[in-house]
Amino acid sequence: MAPPSPRGMPCGPRLAAVLLLAAAAALGFGVRAGAAQLCAEYYDRTCPGVHRVVRRVLKKAHEADARIYASLTRLHFHDCFVQGCDASILLDNSSSIVSEKFATPNNNSARGYPVVDAVKAALEEACPGVVSCADILAIAAKISVELSGGPRWRVPLGRRDGTTANITAANSNLPSPFDNLTALQQKFGAVGLDATADLVALSGAHTFGRVQCRFVAPRLYNFSGTRRPDPALDQGYRALLSRRCPRGGDGSALNDLDPATPDAFDGSYYANLGARRGTLQSDQELLSTPGAPTAAIVGRFAGSQKAFFRSFAKSMIRMGNIEVLTGSQGEVRKNCRVVNGS
Incomplete structure (x- = not known):
């Protein structure tokens, strides 16, 4: 049995095997040893109302903000791809920290930090010094998906918070909306995720939320430096996007990722790809790249929302296990924005 945590109940091997090791083996890759110490019951004794508090x-x-569920889901994603799921993305600049918030993929794009602060404050009132910021991100993403109509899953808990940030990794490791399929697969594989199954499933999170025009405009007016539109983009949808993101317009203007159900977590993302109506280049690459190994999964999810939901839940669990800190590693921050004692 894993050693007891000073802040949560010990995580037994049975749950770890069922939720983590078996799930990973099903897709042919392993998980970091520390991830096996996570378990859904971690706070059952020390903070039994944690999910209720976060949900409230x-x-x-x-x-006040219809976008917040999608934003919080993205925040968990952007945290885990940079030195693991350690809440490093939440750290502000300090004498010893160069914040990841100002990395190109996050600056004026990643959002939801005040809501994380509010969750942390509520949990510190309910059970001081118990729930890590890294676990808050994982729980917030789970609940955000559920409240938007998406799948439910039992999120393994017990992560500890890191004490460093890595803006260099944030600038290089995070998948970009301009990445081709090869680059996307390399970035997913680099963090131990399946470069086909997890890539397609987790990209489905683009079924809700908004995107700034600066991430869309190159496809409309100068795809890959050609001064022409992306040929993989449906002409009718391109006309719609061009009206919302005119040439030389406001790059920070927002556009729905899914034009039909922008605030619902559903399977329409994959149907949109089939109609060549993927909003981002990185979306459409999953289907339109010649010989794409991801195309068959896109087709399967387009035909079955249930299959997508099932795979998305499994992939979120796997993503949440990337290089986690457990046991005596790291700390449980009192304030998610600063390292304790700083």
Whole structure:
């Protein structure tokens, strides 16, 4: 049995095997040893109301911001791809920290930090010094997907918070909306995720939320430096996007990732790809790249939302296990923006 944590109940081997090792083996890759110490029951004794508290804060935040569920899901993703799921993305600049918030993929793009602060404050009131910021991100993503109509899963918990940030990795490791399929596969494989199955499933999170025009405009007016539109983009959809993101317009203007159901977590993302209506280049690459190994999975998810939901939940669990800190590693931050004692 894994050693008891000072902040949560010990995680037994049975749950770890069922939720983590077996799931990983099903797709042919392993997980870091520390990930096996995570378990869904981690806070059952020390903070039994953790999910209820997070849900309450998120629902209140959603009343003022319809985008927040998608933003919080993305925040978990952007954290895990940079030195693992350690809440490094939440750290502000300090004398010893260069914040990942100002990396190109995050600056004026990643959002939801005040909501994470509100969740942390509520949890510190309910159970001081117990719930890590890294676990808050994982729980917030899970609940955000559920409240948007998506799948449910039991998120393994017990992550500890890191004490460093890595802006260099944030600039290079995060998948880009301009990446081709080869680059996307390389970045997913580099963090131990399946470069086909996990890539297609997790890309499905683009079924809700908004994107700034600066990430769309190159496809419309100067794809790959050709001064022409992306030939993989449906002409009718290109006309719609061009009206919303005119040439030389406001690059920060927002556009729905899914034009039909922008705030619902559903399977329409894959149907959109089939109609050549993927909003981002990185989306359409999954289907339109000649000989793409991802195309068959896109087709399967387009035909079965249930299959997508099932795979998405499994891939979120796997992503949440990337290079986690457990046991005596790291810390449980009192404030998600700063390292304890700084």
